[in-house]
Amino acid sequence: MRLPLLYNLPLRFYAAAAPSTIEGFWTHFKTNREACDATDREFSSFSFYGSKATTQRSGDTKIIVVYFRSKPDMEKAIAAPITSLHDLQFHEHDPCAKKVDEQLHTLVVTDVPLFVTDAQLRGTFSRYGIITHCRTRLSKLYRTAYIIFDSTTSMEQFETTWAVLCTGHCLCVCPASYSPNQRAVRRAHVALLAGLPRGSVAADLSEIAEEVSAKSVNIPFSYNSYNPKPYAYVHFYSATTKESAMGITCALKSISLT
Secondary structure: OOOOOOOOOOOOOOEEEEEHOOOOOHHOOHHHHHHHHHHHHHOOOOEOOOOOEEOOOOOOEEEEEEEEEOOEEEHOOOOEEEHOOOOEEEEEEOHHHHHHHHHHHHHEEEEEOOOOOOHHHHHHHHOOOOEEEEEEEEEEEEEEEEEEEEOOOHHHHHOOOEEEOOOOOEEEEEEEEOOHHHHHHHEEEEEEEOOOOOOHHHHHHHHHHHHHHEEEEEEEEEOOOOOOEEEEEEEEEOHHHHHHHHHOEEOOOEEEHH
């Protein structure tokens, strides 16, 4: 019997340094690339150097990141400050830990209408804390936003807040650190509220949402016209809350809703 060959994937041992710890560091380098090139030249003597330094973050939090394919080489590189780099000191770096830490600061915002601007998003969510970064990506008829706060304290309120109104429309929110099961809970108990007057937006349903203890009320947009549809998806915390809401009679602008 022939056994399959097993290949070991090359390991990477990362190190990083913070230029802001060296007074006047950026007076010696005009650009990030110049600093990275100087770093590459310094570490090129190591046989297992990755040969491509990069910068991450910005301002005082900016770091220069390098990697080696040998742990002994990495340990030698971080053993002492680098004289040619104005005594810049590299330390062992875990890029995965950084990603986890960033997740703890990140809020995922879905169902963002295409006409909502980044400035409007920032204006809406700046009420919850200091925003350090906001990026969006297209997701079919909507955009998805990733909003990073400078403190995890800002994220605590989104453990119970499932939606935020922006320009009158409902944006669904969820901490990026949540597991798939935790995210699924926010979509598990949903009811359809039909018969909405033409042009209705989520803000028009705020009182109804409060009355039925809804966690979010989302009115979808038409694929062709991009106008609000005459119904809304109403999400609840539990099946019990949903069942209780089903027995409540609602009306909007004197029009009965079902």
